[in-house]
Amino acid sequence: xxxxxxxxxxxxxxxxxxxxLRCDPISGHTALYWYRQSLGQGLEFxxxxxxxSAPDKxxxxxxxFSAERTGGSVSTLTIQRxxxxxxxxxxxASRRGWDTQYFGPGTRLTVL
Amino acid sequence: EDKVVQSPLSLxxxxxxxxxxxxSYEVTNFxxxxxxxxxxxxxxxxxxxxxxxxxxxxxxxxxxxDKKELxxxxxxTAxxxxxxxxxxxAPSGGSNYKLTFGKGTLLTxxx
Numbered sequence: 678x679x680x681x682x683x684x685x686x687x688x689x690x691x692x693x694x695x696x697x698l699r700c701d702p703i704s705g706h707t708a709l710y711w712y713r714q715s716l717g718q719g720l721e722f723x724x725x726x727x728x729x730s731a732p733d734k735x736x737x738x739x740x741x742f743s744a745e746r747t748g749g750s751v752s753t754l755t756i757q758r759x760x761x762x763x764x765x766x767x768x769x770a771s772r773r774g775w776d777t778q779y780f781g782p783g784t785r786l787t788v789l
Numbered sequence: 790e791d792k793v794v795q796s797p798l799s800l801x802x803x804x805x806x807x808x809x810x811x812x813s814y815e816v817t818n819f820x821x822x823x824x825x826x827x828x829x830x831x832x833x834x835x836x837x838x839x840x841x842x843x844x845x846x847x848x849x850x851x852x853x854x855d856k857k858e859l860x861x862x863x864x865x866t867a868x869x870x871x872x873x874x875x876x877x878x879a880p881s882g883g884s885n886y887k888l889t890f891g892k893g894t895l896l897t898x899x900x
Contacts, residue, residue, distance in 0.1 A: 708886070719793075720832075720877070720890040733885045766830055770888075777823060777837050778881075778888060783830035 679703070681781035683769050689787045690759055698754045698784045702771030709752050710778060711744060715765040723767075726752060759788045791816045795878050795891035802868055803899050810863040810894045812878030820886055822854055822861050825877040827893065832877055835863070868898045 682701045690696050702709050711723040722736040726746045737743070741759075746752040756763055766785050770778040792815045802808055814822065821839045825832035836845045838854035838861060845852050852863045865872055875895050879888040 710887070712888075712890075719892045720879075720888075722887050722889070725885045725887060727885070733887065768831070772886060777834050778886070779834060780825075780831045785830070 681769055681771050681779055683767075683781040683784050685784060686782060687785045687787075689789065691789050692761060693758055695755065695757045696759055696786065698756075698767050698786070700752045700754070700769030700771075700781060702750060702752070702769070703773070703779060704750075706771035706773045706779075707749065708772040708778075709746060710770045710772070711752070711754050712768045712770065713765045714768060714783075720768065723754070756786075759786075761788050764788045791880075791882060791889040793878055793880060793889050793891035795876075795894050797894060798892065799895040799897070801897045801899065804869055806868050806898075807864065807866045808868060808896060810865075810876050810878075810896070812861045812863070812891060814859050814861075814878070814880045814889070814891075816880040816882040816889055818883045819856070820881045820883075822878065822880045823888065824852055824861070824863050825879065827875040827877055828873075835876075865896075868896075870898050870900055872896060873898045 684699045709726040712720045714720045725733040741757045744754045766783045768783045769781045772778045794813045796811045824835040836852045841856040849866045854861045875893040877893045878891045
């Protein structure tokens, strides 16, 4: 079956613009995570969804970041008024039950 | 605060060598420890370890967990150039199984 997919694969934007990043999890996976990997840094947790609700948003770095999930499937991560420090690879992962988290290919965001 | 330390941070070996990658962790409400291989963007899953002392093996790769010492190792025998990648250790914790990642070990295997 299909794995986790993300779009776009690359996004270049100007400082101050809003961006939307999309994640399609593996079908049937109820848990969905967003992570961020900045240059030279490890992956850092951003937000966790169980179904359509987000019981853990503790990793979102500022109120410019938000995410939603609809239909227990697709999730969108939105960054408003982007800053240069938002440049990173944004990774989505999904999990079913007790199982492993499987990662998508990521979106590389570059803020000029 | 949850913490993961991987060592070494980088390693250069020749094809055929055996390597051991280390991971120590402190995670609240530990659930399991996962190892991933990252070559470009997406980490690809290698192992999930939940019990101490039970080795998991896949081909030339193997891994073991010590829950008392809060430590895991990943072994790769007879390394190949295709093993060149960043290897990530990630314990999961809490009710949401959130992963905490180390900075990774960059392995370079030269022909």
